[in-house]
Amino acid sequence: MTLKVAQMSDLHYSAGNLQESDRCFSAAVTAAIDSNVDCVIITGDSTDHALDAHAPATRALATQIKRLSDHCPVLMLQGTFSHEPPGFLRLLAMVGGRYPVTVADRIASFALTDRFEPLKEGMDCRLVLHALPTLNKADIASIVEGRVDEAAVHARQIIAGVLERWGPVNSKYRQQGTPSMVLSHGTVLNSISESGVPMAGTDHELGLGSLFAAMADAVALGHIHKQQSWSQDVHGFTQLVAYAGSIGRFHHGEEGDKYWLCWSFADGAVRLGLNATPSRKNVDLIYDGAPDLEDLRKRVSECEGAFVRLRYCIDEESRHNVDRAAIRAILESAADIQIEGKTLTVQRQRAQGISTQPLGEKLATWASVTETPGVEELQHRLELLQASSVDDIVETVLKSRTSTQPTPTAISA
Numbered sequence: 001m002t003l004k005v006a007q008m009s010d011l012h013y014s015a016g017n018l019q020e021s022d023r024c025f026s027a028a029v030t031a032a033i034d035s036n037v038d039c040v041i042i043t044g045d046s047t048d049h050a051l052d053a054h055a056p057a058t059r060a061l062a063t064q065i066k067r068l069s070d071h072c073p074v075l076m077l078q079g080t081f082s083h084e085p086p087g088f089l090r091l092l093a094m095v096g097g098r099y100p101v102t103v104a105d106r107i108a109s110f111a112l113t114d115r116f117e118p119l120k121e122g123m124d125c126r127l128v129l130h131a132l133p134t135l136n137k138a139d140i141a142s143i144v145e146g147r148v149d150e151a152a153v154h155a156r157q158i159i160a161g162v163l164e165r166w167g168p169v170n171s172k173y174r175q176q177g178t179p180s181m182v183l184s185h186g187t188v189l190n191s192i193s194e195s196g197v198p199m200a201g202t203d204h205e206l207g208l209g210s211l212f213a214a215m216a217d218a219v220a221l222g223h224i225h226k227q228q229s230w231s232q233d234v235h236g237f238t239q240l241v242a243y244a245g246s247i248g249r250f251h252h253g254e255e256g257d258k259y260w261l262c263w264s265f266a267d268g269a270v271r272l273g274l275n276a277t278p279s280r281k282n283v284d285l286i287y288d289g290a291p292d293l294e295d296l297r298k299r300v301s302e303c304e305g306a307f308v309r310l311r312y313c314i315d316e317e318s319r320h321n322v323d324r325a326a327i328r329a330i331l332e333s334a335a336d337i338q339i340e341g342k343t344l345t346v347q348r349q350r351a352q353g354i355s356t357q358p359l360g361e362k363l364a365t366w367a368s369v370t371e372t373p374g375v376e377e378l379q380h381r382l383e384l385l386q387a388s389s390v391d392d393i394v395e396t397v398l399k400s401r402t403s404t405q406p407t408p409t410a411i412s413a
């Protein structure tokens, strides 16, 4: 029989995200219930920051958790502390419905029965889960008696050690036909962020090698907002590691669709199903110079209902040419318009007023700013270019070469 586990992650409920979080999460909750999943795991960052108990976002989140827990057991993993303050999940767990909401805020192992229970030796269950929530680096520093700045290194060692110890447990359950999962919230080295940036660096706590070493069928991750996955077949079965990605699109520049994941376990094999959420549409418009209103009018249908970010880069003197009100009027069917203008003030301050001068004076201003010598000769040549045709200039120069007049010397800038 197939066991289905829904994974949702990085919900980031807050006043500002409420529409996006709730549209996407409630759609995912409905779809997961319709798919008749056996349990749900939420891999961290259910909130964007500390929320008041009476905030509309707290109520909206609690409402959806209640819907899920009326359908099946729910396990919530502690996310990043700055997003999801310690203790918040314990409060949220109180909304549990027909099934309990279990919180994983410590390193711990669970067994799925008709609920998530602490795993005990020899326990019979449908699925084994090991939770590796966000670790408090101050705790780690105190354990290892090291300094806080060494905690990142120790965290990586501790995590690798913990994952390795889960290996024999998972292998034993695998022999009995029981699948296993690891849940974590953190950064996998060289994973890709939602804006397409590889997460390189030494302070990332998770390595694919140590995740696979846990010998679990599946590793369900939260923290990185872009959905991505990896697989390995070296132990005679397929192991999958995946980030669900954030439930919605919370920032401009986020690429690709947003999903909730459906993990299926049957006959010793794992499969991963991606289910897109109704995340908002983003459109990025970039203009080099003043925004082109004609072009904007052509793109109105593309921007309808979308979150539009319009960026332009303009000289200080032309700044008044940007009509923000006109832009907003043209894009009135967009869900939101964010106008980001960059004014090139640095160059202008160094050559203030240059655009209002005649060309010869501009040249002099430029020469003085850039400390270019021989400006009078350059101005003379500029006058020649402005007054005469190229042929006439060449003729004059050639004539002067044959005469006794000294020729203009080359200017070395």
Ligand SMILES: [Mn+2]
Binding pocket: 010, 044, 045, 083, 223, 224, 225
């Ligand atoms: Mn997050």
